[in-house]
Amino acid sequence: MSVADVERSREKKIFPTLIGNDPLRSRLGEDILSSSLSHAYIIDGKKGSGKHTAAMLIAASLSCENKDSPHHALPCGECPSCKKILSGKSPDVILVKRDDKKSSITVDTVRELKNSVIITPNDTEYKVYIIEDADTMNVQAQNAFLLTLEEPPKYVLFLLLCENSGLLLETVRSRAATLRTEPTDREKISEYLLNRCDNSEVRERANELKRTSPEEFSKLLLLSDSSIGQAVDLLDEKTRNPILKNREFASELILAMSDRRGAEKLLALIATASGKREETVEQLTLTQKALRDMTLIKRSDTAPMIFFTSREEAASFASSFTLPDLMFAYDAIAETKSSLSGNANVRLTLINFAVKIKTRNNKGN
Ligand SMILES: [Zn+2]
Structure with missing residues (x-):
């Protein structure tokens, strides 16, 4: 592509269905249009920030039949290739997922992937592997993946979707460009x-x-x-209820932590928890957001809230905690989450957390 072509391509609409995320859009758009795409990208960003959408759009763009037409967006979304890829029907776009029952992507999944990589694409020039939750690959799996990541066949593109790319080994990170999706x-x-x-x-x-x-x-x-x-x-009602339930759990957890008389409330609440790892981590993350709001409200009258729907509500929750209490709780939750990211038993880990909070509350009395 000549310089003039690249200039013209800048006017082309890139990834029309991705919301926000302009830096990622312009970087990848340019890489695709100038055919200088790297063989692997880490796409890092929180849940729901557009990682999956971006990955599908990259895959479609590579094989879009109107890629070089200035009158079409990238991908055009209309050609047969775009339609097949964007509807999830292309055999050349492969989703690699973690086994539902496991907390990590294991070496078995990576072995399967390695066997599949050597088979040439069916319909298009490329084979795109979208690895979901790539940051949950355990160390053994990451090491097994390294060689393939270093020298994949020419037709292969790896997209590693992560919520926390910092969990990947340095050796993996150094072999792929990292792009971030941003909150909208x-x-x-x-x-x-x-x-x-x-x-x-x-x-x-x-x-x-x-x-x-x-x-x-x-x-x-x-x-x-x-x-x-x-x-x-x-x-959607079906998916709304679990989100609201998790928020409610976070609020109740904070109320239980503020009870100085003992750990009964905290233990009773933990007994009602599902024991599901992902759900528990989500509940703890929400609790941290609430604690962050409560900390900010003690320091500033204008800080924007990210958990509470009103400043009054945040202030009322914060009234039974001191600033050091809030920091202690935040750190204790961070530690609990880190244990849960390994294979620690969910209930026991929560009970340990309750004991930590109780010990701290007793010292304060
Ligand atoms: Zn197309």
Whole structure:
């Protein structure tokens, strides 16, 4: 591609269905249009921030039949190749997932991947491997993956999706460019739900909610936690309830921690927990967000809230904690989460957490 072509290509609309994320869009768009794509990218960002959407758009762009046409977006979304890839039907775009029952991607999954990589693509020039939760690959799996990652066949592109790429071995990170997806602001989420989302059911639900209850709609944007994925989930009753349940658990956990009389409340609450690892980690992450709001409210009158829907609510929760209490709780939760990211037993880990909080509360009395 000549310089003039690259200049012209800048005017091409890149990844039209990805919301926000302009740095990632321009970097990848240029790499694809100038055929200078690396053989592997780490896409790092929180849940619902567009990692999966970006990965599918990259895969479609590579084989889009209108790639070089200035009149089409990249990918065009209309050609047979785009349609096949974006509907998840292409055998050349392979999703690698962690076994549902396991907390990590194991060496068995990597072995399967290595066997598949050597088979040439079916329909297109490329084979794209989208590795979900790549940061849960255990050390053995990462080491097994290294050689393939270093010298894959020419037609292979690896996209490693991570919530925390820092968990990957340095040797893996050094072999792939890291791109980050960014949290989306509420206005963009609102615009997406109401007007831009491809799914007409989502658009209808959003417009209906905004019309019948603008307050509920604003609350939904707040609860979406800057994530389009979560906002869409909140519009649907089936997926909304688990999110609300997790938030409720986080609030109850904080109330139980503030009880100075003993650990009974905390232990009783833990007894009601599901014992599911991912759900527990999500609940603890929400609790940390609440603790962060409570810490900020003690220090500033204007800091934006990320968990509580009002400053009054945050202040009321914060009133039974001192600043050092809040920091202690935050760190204790961080430690608990880190144990859970290994294979520690969920319930025992939570009980240890309760004991830590109780010991601290006793010292304070
Ligand atoms: Zn196309």
